[in-house]
Amino acid sequence: xxxxxxxxxxxxxxxxxxxxxxxxxxxxxxxxxxxxxxxxxxxxxxxxxxxxxxxxxxxxxxxxxxxxxxxxxxxxxxxxxxxxxxxxxxxxxxxxxxxxxxxxxxxxxxxxxxxxxxxxxxxxxxxxxxxxxxxxxxxxxxxxxxxxxxxx
Numbered sequence: 001x002x003x004x005x006x007x008x009x010x011x012x013x014x015x016x017x018x019x020x021x022x023x024x025x026x027x028x029x030x031x032x033x034x035x036x037x038x039x040x041x042x043x044x045x046x047x048x049x050x051x052x053x054x055x056x057x058x059x060x061x062x063x064x065x066x067x068x069x070x071x072x073x074x075x076x077x078x079x080x081x082x083x084x085x086x087x088x089x090x091x092x093x094x095x096x097x098x099x100x101x102x103x104x105x106x107x108x109x110x111x112x113x114x115x116x117x118x119x120x121x122x123x124x125x126x127x128x129x130x131x132x133x134x135x136x137x138x139x140x141x142x143x144x145x146x147x148x149x150x151x152x
Contacts, residue, residue, distance in 0.1 A: 001027045001041070001052070005074040006081070013085035019106065020089050021098035023142060039135045042088070044081045060084055 002010040010026050017024035027037070043056035046064045053059040062084065068075040127145060129138055 001029050001032055003029055005078050009078050009081045009085070012082070013089070016086060016089045017092070019103070020093040021096060021102055021106065022089065022092050039139060044084055046077060 001007070007026070007028070014024040014026045037055070040057045043050075043053045043059040044062060045053045045059060046062050047053060048059055048061040053061075062077065062080045065076050065080070067073060067077060127141065129141060133141075
């Protein structure tokens, strides 16, 4: 989650986690303030005393440094967040033995559709759940199953 440039970084990291076998998504802070934070999340911040860091399951504190831009526009801090987020995504993918075959399976552009049945892809990757299920129950469903995505 984030606003402005931090939001762009958060979106990019969510996409990186998802493409490396760890389903993830971006939540806009306005949506989060309306009750969408009943999910586990990691916070990368320069302020470990912030409300968001305190409510996160895990927070990673980046040492506050001077931005490269004399105007104070986020430059150094966004680069640090990208480095940490990408390192986490790669480490988690390695820990889960996420390999080229699994990566290709999640990236349809990498599949040879002449030899792939779309039903096989859909039924082995997605599980349909009821729209009234709690997010915590949905996450449990993913954690203890072989599905990469839940469809509501």
